Amino acid sequence: MTDLYKMLTKRKSMRKFDEELFIEKEELEDICGKITNLVPLDPDINVHIDVVTRDDTDAKWGEYCLLLYSEEKPRWLENAGYLLEQMDLIFADMDIGSCWLGLAKPNEPEDNGLTYAIMLAFGKSRPEDFRDDVSRYRRMTAPEIWTGDFDASAIEAVRVAPSACNSQPWRIVSEAGKITVFRDMDTEAPYVGERIKYFNGIDMGICLCCLEIGLDHAGIEYERKLLPEDGKTAGLSPVAEYVIK
Numbered sequence: 363m364t365d366l367y368k369m370l371t372k373r374k375s376m377r378k379f380d381e382e383l384f385i386e387k388e389e390l391e392d393i394c395g396k397i398t399n400l401v402p403l404d405p406d407i408n409v410h411i412d413v414v415t416r417d418d419t420d421a422k423w424g425e426y427c428l429l430l431y432s433e434e435k436p437r438w439l440e441n442a443g444y445l446l447e448q449m450d451l452i453f454a455d456m457d458i459g460s461c462w463l464g465l466a467k468p469n470e471p472e473d474n475g476l477t478y479a480i481m482l483a484f485g486k487s488r489p490e491d492f493r494d495d496v497s498r499y500r501r502m503t504a505p506e507i508w509t510g511d512f513d514a515s516a517i518e519a520v521r522v523a524p525s526a527c528n529s530q531p532w533r534i535v536s537e538a539g540k541i542t543v544f545r546d547m548d549t550e551a552p553y554v555g556e557r558i559k560y561f562n563g564i565d566m567g568i569c570l571c572c573l574e575i576g577l578d579h580a581g582i583e584y585e586r587k588l589l590p591e592d593g594k595t596a597g598l599s600p601v602a603e604y605v606i607k
């Protein structure tokens with residue numbers, strides 16, 4: 363994956379856009395090219411990412427939206443989160459602000475038999491609209507999400523990752539050449555009720571994307587194994603294991 367490490371602390375959920383700024387035609391073409399180069403978490407899950415204007419959705423902000431449609435297979439939500447987090451960070455690199463929108467809906471709930479999963483609204487921003495100070499993050503501390511000694515820059519990559527309602531459902535254990543990533547099944551979020559369960563699937567894909575950017579940045583080689591869904595509805599559910607080479 364491209365080194366997007368710096369973008370982890372530049373990105374933020376952009377909810378205000380200057381109406382005088384527009385994404386140029388060439389930039390839009392560039393974005394479409396970048397979408398085709400995204401790396402999936404599971405290449406066996408068929409997905410399609412549409413670029414539409416905001417009018418094709420009920421989103422309240424952004425000039426355009428990326429709509430991700432997917433086959434509903436095990437770990438399809440994690441795959442969606444993993445794919446679009448790459449775009450979230452690529453957008454920051456292009457001074458394009460973006461925002462995950464779980465509560466907005468596209469006009470088309472299906473695309474050629476694929477189910478709508480999630481959208482990322484985006485629009486041109488100014489460099490100064492982005493984050494420049496990591497202390498302005500509202501996030502859990504490293505010991506709250508990560509158990510075990512590990513490279514601090516890799517831990518930080520996960521710690522600052524975005525999640526629905528900032529619920530941060532990831533819990534990570536590192537020990538003897540192995541990292542195990544768990545999902546906390548007990549997160550709660552005001553306003554969204556049970557829908558947080560759905561969004562947390564996407565969040566876990568975002569977490570894996572950010573973790574791998576952190577590992578790559580730290581020069582740590584690994585082999586990832588995506589674990590089967592265990593059907594747990596409470597406690598910690600394992601999502602992936604990384605064997606450090």
Ligand SMILES: Cc1cc2nc3c(=O)[nH]c(=O)nc-3n(C[C@H](O)[C@H](O)[C@H](O)COP(=O)(O)O)c2cc1C
Binds near residue numbers: 377
């Ligand atoms: C799957 C997902 C769904 C989200 N849905 C919404 C949404 O509907 N509306 C919104 O304003 N923000 C939404 N967000 C943005 C989160 O609230 C935000 O990422 C989190 O509070 C952390 O803030 P930051 O992105 O500025 O770092 C969503 C984020 C994710 C990952």
